[in-house]
Amino acid sequence: xxxxxxxxxxxxxxxxxxxxxxxxxxxxxxxxxxxxxxxxxxxxxxxxxxxxxxxxxxxxxxxxxxxxxxxxxxxxxxxxxxxxxxxxxxxxxxxxxxxxxxxxxxxxxxxxxxxxxxxxxxxxxxxxxxxxxxxxxxxxxxxxxxxxxxxxxxxxxxxxxxxxxxxxxxxxxxxxxxxxxxxxxxxxxxxxxxxxxxxxxxxxxxxxxxxxxxxxxxxxxxxxxxxxxxxxxxxxxxxxxxxxxxxxxxxxxxxxxxxxxxxxxxxxxxxxxxxxxxxxxxxxxxxxxxxxxxxxxxxxxxxxxxxxxxxxxxxxxxxxxxxxxxxxxxxxxxxxxxxxxx
Numbered sequence: 208x209x210x211x212x213x214x215x216x217x218x219x220x221x222x223x224x225x226x227x228x229x230x231x232x233x234x235x236x237x238x239x240x241x242x243x244x245x246x247x248x249x250x251x252x253x254x255x256x257x258x259x260x261x262x263x264x265x266x267x268x269x270x271x272x273x274x275x276x277x278x279x280x281x282x283x284x285x286x287x288x289x290x291x292x293x294x295x296x297x298x299x300x301x302x303x304x305x306x307x308x309x310x311x312x313x314x315x316x317x318x319x320x321x322x323x324x325x326x327x328x329x330x331x332x333x334x335x336x337x338x339x340x341x342x343x344x345x346x347x348x349x350x351x352x353x354x355x356x357x358x359x360x361x362x363x364x365x366x367x368x369x370x371x372x373x374x375x376x377x378x379x380x381x382x383x384x385x386x387x388x389x390x391x392x393x394x395x396x397x398x399x400x401x402x403x404x405x406x407x408x409x410x411x412x413x414x415x416x417x418x419x420x421x422x423x424x425x426x427x428x429x430x431x432x433x434x435x436x437x438x439x440x441x442x443x444x445x446x447x448x449x450x451x452x453x454x455x456x457x458x459x460x461x462x463x464x465x466x467x468x469x470x471x472x473x474x475x476x477x478x479x480x481x482x483x484x485x486x487x488x489x490x491x492x493x494x495x496x497x498x499x500x501x502x503x504x505x506x507x508x509x510x511x512x513x514x515x516x517x518x519x520x521x522x523x524x525x526x527x528x529x530x531x532x533x534x535x536x537x538x539x540x541x542x543x544x545x546x547x548x549x
Contacts, residue, residue: 265480309374321348373511
């Protein structure tokens with residue numbers, strides 16, 4: 208009973224509660240109106256995709272200066288020039304990969320997304336080892352791909368093959384996709400059971416309960432809604448929203464401790480994201496106009512186009528989050544074990 212009340216207290220003060228409620232609402236809507244879920248979720252997803260999905264990377268330029276606030280980088284034009292060249296250079300590199308090696312780039316994009324979503328969104332475990340963080344991150348990211356591939360095999364394989372064909376590559380054979388989906392599912396299931404057993408032996412009951420809660424919520428979402436909807440809901444209302452709340456704290460947002468107020472948090476973030484968000488939306492409109500002028504794109508082509516665009520900016524964004532915001536985990540990996548010399 209004490210664990211229940213502790214969990215309830217954590218829920219009330221956790222910034223993740225907003226994502227939990229959004230996932231529950233989308234899952235309930237899918238259960239109640241399975242044939243109309245796409246139309247009912249269309250408006251929230253479109254608004255959220257702009258205000259959270261696109262916007263959540265529009266403050267990347269503040270990450271490094273916030274990491275070293277005494278460096279004076281905020282006012283240094285040298286920093287802004289290096290940031291712009293580096294960010295756009297990495298994005299351009301991904302564009303070149305799509306043009307020259309589309310099949311390889313599809314695989315790299317999915318692997319990068321597995322890592323970025325997993326490392327950013329797995330439950331915070333402040334006293335876990337760096338190795339435990341790596342394993343937990345990979346398992347969380349793989350879960351988001353394994354469940355749709357297992358429960359919605361036709362729809363998921365269609366997304367992958369549509370993207371491959373859109374990029375100019377060959378589609379996967381159904382047998383190959385089926386084997387990959389089953390293998391991935393087995394790895395994710397065994398990995399989670401092993402992870403929870405290790406945490407349990409370490410007395411990390413709170414971490415196990417939190418991960419069980421989040422895994423159950425995600426399983427419900429990924430099973431009830433088809434992949435295009437479930438991944439969209441997750442990306443907007445979990446991944447993007449949690450990054451916004453985390454980055455606000457990183458940037459020095461001083462709200463009520465442990466009790467972020469959603470409207471105030473979004474206002475704080477969007478004021479800083481507005482310039483790049485406007486430029487990003489303009490660029491997306493121009494690229495969409497170009498696609499429509501070149502062909503009469505189907506819904507599958509539009510979705511594949513969105514994934515290609517997302518992949519181009521995911522590389523620099525994910526590197527910033529991993530190398531700067533998650534630097535403490537990598538520092539732990541380099542520390543010598545007790546009794547060893549550095």
